[in-house]
Amino acid sequence: MTPFSSHARRIGIVGAGAIGGHFAARLALAGHRVSVLARGDTLRALDTSGLRYTSPGQPERVVEVHAHARADEIGPQDLVVIALKSHALPALAAALIPLIGPRTVVLPVGNGLPWWYCLAPGHPLEGLRLTSVDPDGRIARALPFAQVLGGSVMASCSSPAPGVVKHHSGGRITLGEPCAGVSERAADWARTLTEAGLPTVASDDIRRDLWIKLLGNACSNPLSVLTQTTTDRLLDAPGTRDVYERLMTECLTIGRQAGLALDIDIAARIAQTRELGAVKTSMLQDLEAGRPLELDAILGAPLECAARLDVDAPLMRTVLALATLRATSATT
Template identity: 50%
Template sequence: MAQEGMGAKVGAARVCVVGAGAIGGFFAARLAGAGHDVSVLARGALTGILQEHGIRLTSGGAETAHPVRASDRAAELGVQDIVIITVKAPALAAVAAAIGPLIGPDTIVIPALNGIPWWFFLNEGVVLSGTRLKRVDPDGGIEASIPLAHVIGAVVIASCSTSAPGQVVHASGNKVVFGEPSGQSSERADRVAAMFADAGFVATASPDIRRDIWAKLLGNACFNPVSLLTQSPTDLMLADPGLEQLFVGMMHELLALSHTLGIGLDIAPEQRIGETRKLGHIKTSMLQDLEAGRSVELDSIVGAAIEAADAAHIDVPLLKTVFSMAVQRARMAGIYGEA
């Protein structure tokens, strides 16, 4: 498969995971365990840890170790069949500029990121076609470094954390959805989904990945920034009737925007909130980042939606108010800016 791109058998792919945090480590471990040639583009001390110990994954009460190649230089790893990007959004521009040696003519690049990706409006024939999201890709560097033709979109539904560098704990969920940015079905998206399914994921290929991204955004853009402001897990936020009504209002704004953008997401806010309520005591990624002193992804998760609303002339006052307060909170904590 390394010689024939994605045209050869599923079980022999050269896969590079860029960023071996919680989700990246989860992917690397599962794919390596399924027999793929997995490498990790890492940085700092993590590179040496991965070279010596590989990725250690705890899932379902069992711990496994998976050897991977690791380097802090893309040129050492060479051209890949698949490149999976799992860094936080603030680090994406620097990563995009560094991964050129990993990308050959047939390489598939899968940005497994939170929020609205830089490519969301780059296809012809979509509402706001050609719009560059400055909150995500201010100077167009990501767009220039990762050609759209290489991209397969992804939505990840999984809860993972890192107990130590190179050690991933999988708590729940293992769903991954893949799809062409163009919104059309493709053989390569089907093959990627099959590869992940073979590695133990609940993986599917979607004919409308933009809709899937917006469906995940519906929760993330509401629960994440408010959890940052209140330092509360989801169950405590939803126990407050005032906050629940705030979430309903924010979701209505996102749903109205989705219809204007031609995405047409039809999910009742109360239904979406009910899904989160069933999960119980959950710390959002932004709350975890606040507690750990890590950069938060406010721009890609909330700011980009506001930018799209402004471009489409849709009023989203609740989103704007929450975003402004969350940005100020993150600034005061020193976690708003580059990763």
């Protein structure tokens, strides 16, 4: 590992799974002081064996990180990367307060729409509290909006065992200010992450970028759960491809009514997804493993936006109802 230096940052990683482990490994190998908030088997694995990390074309490396069970054992950080599933954050948010000092930057990188998405002023959704992702406001109370940078990660990673992370492909990260514009802190952290092998750009409209990512997640993830198949088969069958297109059209309509500049060609976007081949979505992997699904952030939150904007999205509502029942049936 690169020696710890006076130029290193203190970086806390919340969520030691696939994406969190990818961040932790790259940043630690670049010489930053990385602390990981973990529990159970993952905490024990990190304590005893370190973080085992592989990336295409490179041998497995054992990366030293500082693993802790409680945030108060870590203390205030320069950057806190929140790589939890969206449904896990409300219960944990208050416990993260010890990680946040007056100058700490909070970078959530989960799927779907985050709790802060409508908190910025000056757009049609201003002031809407997304109860799908923050039911009683616990996240908003614990994590200061002024210290948040929005983040989107386009990387394929997996964690086949506790403390083991595999980076398969991709890796582009986009971050930006919730209130738009490229700030000095966004540009600074984009450079820091890029230098650590996490290619990052600072966006002038992170809300737009998150909605563009949502377009894929809102279609591929729930439809893969309902059909229990990979994205190539979804798009090759005319019937399910039509459902996919109509679902994307509804999502795109909501985003445009929300004031987002979405110059998206649906056919071209679907073609990009098809080129990725036989992708098993993260939501289908969660279903097969018996884990909760991120339906609220990926479908529930945009439906809340649709209701505020008086946009009808009947197919999205139907898919959410069916996928929710499928998820419930899988755990009973």
